[in-house]
Amino acid sequence: xxxxxQESLFARLTAHTLFWPAATLLLLLVxxxxxxxxxxxxxWFEGHLSGSLIDVLNRAAPLMLxxxxxxxxxxxxxxxxxxxxxxxxxxxxxxxxxxxxxxTGDAAQVSRFPLGIAVGGALVVAALCGLxxxxxxxxxxxxxxxxTLILMVxxxxxxxxxxxxxxxxxxxxxxxxxxxxxxxxxxxxLFIALLTAxxxxxxxxxxxxxxxxxxxxxxxVAAHVAGVRARLITICLYVFCSFTAGLAALIISSxxxxxxxxxxxxxxxxxxxxxxxxxxxxxxxxxxxxAGTIIGALVIQTLTSMIYSMGVPPEVNLxxxxxxxxxxMLLQSPEFRATMRRLAFRGEPGPAA
Amino acid sequence: xxxxxxxxxxxxxxxxxLRRIDPKYIPLAATISLFVAIAGAxxxxxxxxxxxxxxxxxxxxxxxxxxxxxxxxxxxLTGGIxxxxxxxxxxxxxxxxxxVQRHGASPALxxxxxxxxxxxxxLAQGFLVQRFRLQPFIVTLAGMFLARGLCYLISTESISINxxxxxxxxxxxxxxxxxxSLSVGAIIALLVVAGGVWLAHxxxxxxxxxxxxxxxxxxxxxxxxxxxxxxxxxxxxxFCSALAGVVTTFYMLSGYSxxxxxxxxxxxxxxxxxxxxxxxxxxxxxxxxxxxxxxGIIQTLIVxxxxxxxxxxxxxxxxxxxxxxxxQRLFERKRRT
Numbered sequence: 001x002x003x004x005x006q007e008s009l010f011a012r013l014t015a016h017t018l019f020w021p022a023a024t025l026l027l028l029l030v031x032x033x034x035x036x037x038x039x040x041x042x043x044w045f046e047g048h049l050s051g052s053l054i055d056v057l058n059r060a061a062p063l064m065l066x067x068x069x070x071x072x073x074x075x076x077x078x079x080x081x082x083x084x085x086x087x088x089x090x091x092x093x094x095x096x097x098x099x100x101x102x103x104t105g106d107a108a109q110v111s112r113f114p115l116g117i118a119v120g121g122a123l124v125v126a127a128l129c130g131l132x133x134x135x136x137x138x139x140x141x142x143x144x145x146x147x148t149l150i151l152m153v154x155x156x157x158x159x160x161x162x163x164x165x166x167x168x169x170x171x172x173x174x175x176x177x178x179x180x181x182x183x184x185x186x187x188x189x190l191f192i193a194l195l196t197a198x199x200x201x202x203x204x205x206x207x208x209x210x211x212x213x214x215x216x217x218x219x220x221v222a223a224h225v226a227g228v229r230a231r232l233i234t235i236c237l238y239v240f241c242s243f244t245a246g247l248a249a250l251i252i253s254s255x256x257x258x259x260x261x262x263x264x265x266x267x268x269x270x271x272x273x274x275x276x277x278x279x280x281x282x283x284x285x286x287x288x289x290x291a292g293t294i295i296g297a298l299v300i301q302t303l304t305s306m307i308y309s310m311g312v313p314p315e316v317n318l319x320x321x322x323x324x325x326x327x328x329m330l331l332q333s334p335e336f337r338a339t340m341r342r343l344a345f346r347g348e349p350g351p352a353a
Numbered sequence: 354x355x356x357x358x359x360x361x362x363x364x365x366x367x368x369x370x371l372r373r374i375d376p377k378y379i380p381l382a383a384t385i386s387l388f389v390a391i392a393g394a395x396x397x398x399x400x401x402x403x404x405x406x407x408x409x410x411x412x413x414x415x416x417x418x419x420x421x422x423x424x425x426x427x428x429x430l431t432g433g434i435x436x437x438x439x440x441x442x443x444x445x446x447x448x449x450x451x452x453v454q455r456h457g458a459s460p461a462l463x464x465x466x467x468x469x470x471x472x473x474x475x476l477a478q479g480f481l482v483q484r485f486r487l488q489p490f491i492v493t494l495a496g497m498f499l500a501r502g503l504c505y506l507i508s509t510e511s512i513s514i515n516x517x518x519x520x521x522x523x524x525x526x527x528x529x530x531x532x533x534s535l536s537v538g539a540i541i542a543l544l545v546v547a548g549g550v551w552l553a554h555x556x557x558x559x560x561x562x563x564x565x566x567x568x569x570x571x572x573x574x575x576x577x578x579x580x581x582x583x584x585x586x587x588x589x590x591x592f593c594s595a596l597a598g599v600v601t602t603f604y605m606l607s608g609y610s611x612x613x614x615x616x617x618x619x620x621x622x623x624x625x626x627x628x629x630x631x632x633x634x635x636x637x638x639x640x641x642x643x644x645x646x647x648x649g650i651i652q653t654l655i656v657x658x659x660x661x662x663x664x665x666x667x668x669x670x671x672x673x674x675x676x677x678x679x680x681q682r683l684f685e686r687k688r689r690t
Contacts, residue, residue, distance in 0.1 A: 154671020315505025322499035
């Protein structure tokens with residue numbers, strides 16, 4: 001009597017979209033705890049929580065933000081590979097608006113413009129980048145990869161143009177709070193990421209937007225015929241994606257106290273796409289999971305931290321990441337699962353019939 | 354001289370030909386005219402720009418990019434994309450440098466070996482794309498991580514090569530009359546372009562590639578070997594990347610895991626500027642060569658100008674990419690109506 005219900009519970013559990021991402025994260029945490037015993041220890045240090053786990057949360061925040069934006073773009077069959085370049089541009093704008101140099105004396109308290117304008121300016125520029133991408137995809141009808149490739153190629157040039165080829169150092173100390181500060185004992189950056197996630201989740205579930213996004217992803221033409229303003233929504237999602245990249249840029253530039261047009265946000269687009277895929281969002285559009293994406297971002301950051309704490313060269317990180325992508329991709333492929341099933345049942349005849 | 358360049362009799366047919374030009378050649382014509390225009394402008398504004406060696410240097414300095422771009426053209430013609438090319442190039446240089454320098458292997462063995470490895474890497478990616486219906490973008494992205502990671506595993510330092518055969522090839526110049534000369538790498542690149550043209554237009558493989566890009570399901574219904582061709586296209590791209598890696602070792606005389614970072618974007622840009630549609634099915638290998646040359650000549654212009662900073666290259670390439678994508682959309686819309 002009990003056996004079938006237990007089995008169905010297990011089957012239901014594994015069928016849940018968040019099961020595999022969560023299981024991967026759990027497995028990584030267990031492995032991390034085994035290889036470096038101090039990994040799960042959380043202490044209290046100078047008025048905030050500290051430890052490897054808190055560090056992972058802090059470092060994962062920019063990736064979480066970008067991945068949330070990327071999830072929605074992918075949900076409407078899009079892709080935004082320019083987020084890394086947008087991070088570089090926004091960080092450059094923020095650093096430029098703050099300005100100041102060590103020679104102006106009390107640089108730590110001096111900003112060229114008020115902090116609000118610097119932050120707002122960076123975010124507005126990021127949103128404009130998104131508008132550009134959205135217009136190219138929707139109005140010019142370009143393939144998303146190519147439309148965003150243009151900004152990806154030109155973006156780093158623009159960022160270097162803004163910074164004049166230099167790495168702009170930021171001395172204004174209030175700005176550092178964004179990427180290094182703590183609120184209620186937790187990293188401030190984490191609050192930015194979670195607030196964004198909660199806000200977008202509320203909008204998606206309490207308005208028809210979530211439904212519209214799914215319908216555009218499943219069939220853009222049908223959605224348009226049904227009266228969904230598919231073009232406007234798609235443009236808005238590209239703007240939102242770049243906006244999250246702008247937020248990530250603020251955290252990153254504040255964390256490293258500088259803006260580097262060449263290296264800020266390098267390979268971020270790939271990590272974000274990886275996080276989205278790991279989280280169970282279908283690259284074909286229509287099926288997406290914000291919670292899955294956040295777990296995906298945490299998986300990537302945990303993996304990176306684990307590799308660092310294991311003492312193996314950090315270069316291994318790329319190989320492990322690649323193998324992880326291959327594994328997730330294959331598991332998501334119906335053709336692969338069918339092949340595996342055929343192989344498995346050829347081996348042991350009987351129970352399948 | 355003038356009479357030879359512009360014979361009076363040839364003008365009318367040329368003009369008539371321009372009017373009757375097949376619309377499918379317009380993007381290619383646009384690319385070639387743009388190259389000629391940039392070259393002309395450069396020759397007008399900068400002293401010493403209009404010299405044979407300046408143009409030959411375009412081929413020499415961009416030999417590896419043209420080889421990669423030829424492979425990429427075939428992948429894009431099928432409607433796919435290959436992001437792993439730069440990392441495969443770097444991996445090739447690393448493997449060659451390690452085997453030759455640290456293990457004393459003979460270059461005669463190493464070069465065929467790395468070419469085979471590159472082709473195998475590409476075939477494996479093609480297998481995943483074709484057999485399991487995975488997105489080329491994601492598969493080759495993972496391939497890019499894997500190859501770059503393997504580079505780092507071999508060594509994070511640059512390994513210089515001082516094998517006599519490599520240095521001899523690196524220094525060899527093929528004279529072309531006057532002071533002009535070409536490097537071995539550039540000649541390999543030209544041969545690859547010629548081979549690409551032959552493959553695209555004179556073989557069953559090439560015809561199948563165009564058919565897949567036009568419509569994969571129609572190609573299947575026509576009984577073309579779609580599956581094996583798709584896999585071989587990625588194999589070809591892997592082989593080209595490895596060959597570009599070999600040419601890079603001739604050019605740089607080193608293996609380094611950071612060689613050719615981001616070159617996949619340059620290659621894609623060159624293919625698009627060369628007039629190949631990213632949807633697949635339309636495009637020419639020759640166009641790709643001119644796409645590469647346009648990227649190269651922009652860089653040369655910026656060097657000749659001297660006052661422009663290097664980042665203008667990225668911005669100019671982005672602007673050109675935009676221009677050509679918009680042109681492509683325009684042509685597509687016209688053809689549909």
